[in-house]
Amino acid sequence: MSSLTTGAITGSITRAQAQDLDRTDPLAGFRDRYLPATDDVVAYLDGNSLGRPLAAIADSWQRFTHEQWAGRLIRGWSEGWMDLPELVGDELAAAALGAAPGQTIIADSTTVNFYKAMRAALNLRPGRTKIILDRDNFPTNRYVAESLARDLGLELVWLEPPIDGGVTPEAVAAVIDERTAVVTLSHIAYQSAFLADAPAITEVAHRAGALVVWDLCHSVGSTEIELDAWDVDFAVGCTYKFVGAGPGAPALLYANARHHAGLDQPIWGWLGRQDSFEMEQGYRPAAGIRSMMSGTPPLLGLLAVREGAAVIAEAGIAAIRAKAVALTEMVTAIAEDTLVPQGFTVMSPCDPARRGGHVSIARPDARELSQRLTEAGVLIDFRAPQAIRIGLSPLPASFTEVWDAMEVIRTLSAPAH
Ligand SMILES: *Cc1c(COP(=O)(O)O)cnc(C)c1O
Numbered sequence: 001m002s003s004l005t006t007g008a009i010t011g012s013i014t015r016a017q018a019q020d021l022d023r024t025d026p027l028a029g030f031r032d033r034y035l036p037a038t039d040d041v042v043a044y045l046d047g048n049s050l051g052r053p054l055a056a057i058a059d060s061w062q063r064f065t066h067e068q069w070a071g072r073l074i075r076g077w078s079e080g081w082m083d084l085p086e087l088v089g090d091e092l093a094a095a096a097l098g099a100a101p102g103q104t105i106i107a108d109s110t111t112v113n114f115y116k117a118m119r120a121a122l123n124l125r126p127g128r129t130k131i132i133l134d135r136d137n138f139p140t141n142r143y144v145a146e147s148l149a150r151d152l153g154l155e156l157v158w159l160e161p162p163i164d165g166g167v168t169p170e171a172v173a174a175v176i177d178e179r180t181a182v183v184t185l186s187h188i189a190y191q192s193a194f195l196a197d198a199p200a201i202t203e204v205a206h207r208a209g210a211l212v213v214w215d216l217c218h219s220v221g222s223t224e225i226e227l228d229a230w231d232v233d234f235a236v237g238c239t240y241k242f243v244g245a246g247p248g249a250p251a252l253l254y255a256n257a258r259h260h261a262g263l264d265q266p267i268w269g270w271l272g273r274q275d276s277f278e279m280e281q282g283y284r285p286a287a288g289i290r291s292m293m294s295g296t297p298p299l300l301g302l303l304a305v306r307e308g309a310a311v312i313a314e315a316g317i318a319a320i321r322a323k324a325v326a327l328t329e330m331v332t333a334i335a336e337d338t339l340v341p342q343g344f345t346v347m348s349p350c351d352p353a354r355r356g357g358h359v360s361i362a363r364p365d366a367r368e369l370s371q372r373l374t375e376a377g378v379l380i381d382f383r384a385p386q387a388i389r390i391g392l393s394p395l396p397a398s399f400t401e402v403w404d405a406m407e408v409i410r411t412l413s414a415p416a417h
Helices: 015-023 028-033 055-079 081-097 110-123 139-152 169-175 198-207 257-262 288-292 299-315 317-342 366-375 399-412
Strands: 104-107 130-134 155-159 180-186 211-215 234-237 251-255 358-362 381-383 387-391
Touching: 015 317, 015 399, 028 299, 055 081, 055 299, 081 104, 081 251, 081 288, 081 299, 104 288, 104 299, 110 139, 110 180, 110 211, 110 234, 110 251, 110 288, 130 139, 139 155, 139 180, 155 169, 169 198, 180 198, 198 211, 251 257, 251 288, 257 288, 299 317, 317 358, 317 399, 366 381, 366 387, 366 399, 387 399
Parallel strands: 130 155, 130 180, 180 211, 211 234
Antiparallel strands: 104 251, 234 251, 358 387, 381 387
């Protein structure tokens, strides 16, 4: 490994400069909060798929298991466990979503929450028959929309953004009309990292009388979000990516208080009902955001989301975003200088204001190269057919770690190989 990390000039940025960036990084101290990977890991560049674990999560689970689960047993449900979906939702909302209390729950998966939010939004726009979405959205969002269109007889209006870009307000304005019920997009595109102008697109939708459902999977915990100020209707997002709550952790679901009186979601479970424990006949939704719940809260996942929200609140989302920009600027500069000459294209926007927390590069042999990178301890993300996603988690990552990883990518993708 040492031959790859000798401090040779890589493009416009030297390893010494990366080390300087670490020395002046106000978030550098947060690195120690995370549990270590095995020694063979040179760099972890996949925190946008699965964030690294905070030591605080292991401590919280340990305490919960011994004190609350073992100690309190079934009594725990009436001693606060049942309140956690809303309580932790409010904590994440304050730390990372720009949302006032009472509008966010943590429950189910993003896929299920997306289905519920979409149905709730469609139910608020009866008689309208179109959903606007894009071909570059994450598969689960496209498939759920296709199922809704089939079941409800709706029309899907597909936008086709450029490979290194995303959906603009102008593109939405060009296709929206009085039959549009919902516009649904990812705030940050999972492939290109394009950061959509969420407030402007939300305004375009509202001017046409439509509602928005934003997917925040790649922005929550990495980018500033102002759901209330942007007047967003519904939003969903993962907590196991930049929030770091662990594989399969429950997802967020936001519904603007403005819509609570008419909230009508399709999965009528007992825990979204008024007075759940009366076990009565017939469904009557609970008041407010609680009505978006369906079944039993996943406690361990909620405790992990709680730790993720706490560390975001402590670091501050503005500082996290600033480091995300600095990391993606460094990676983009190195990629332009050393990887583009080796046949790669950069698939992410060059304007940092329109770029999220990862950088995608593409070359036809990306699948095979990804395999060799993994073997060399540089854990990136391969995305078919030919993209390598370099995910940059501002809290656990250092500039030097990322620089070293870029050097491994350059070396393993050089023509000699
Ligand atoms: C990661 C991701 C998902 C994942 O959904 P799950 O239900 O957690 O599997 C959904 N949408 C987007 C945009 C994603 O990036």
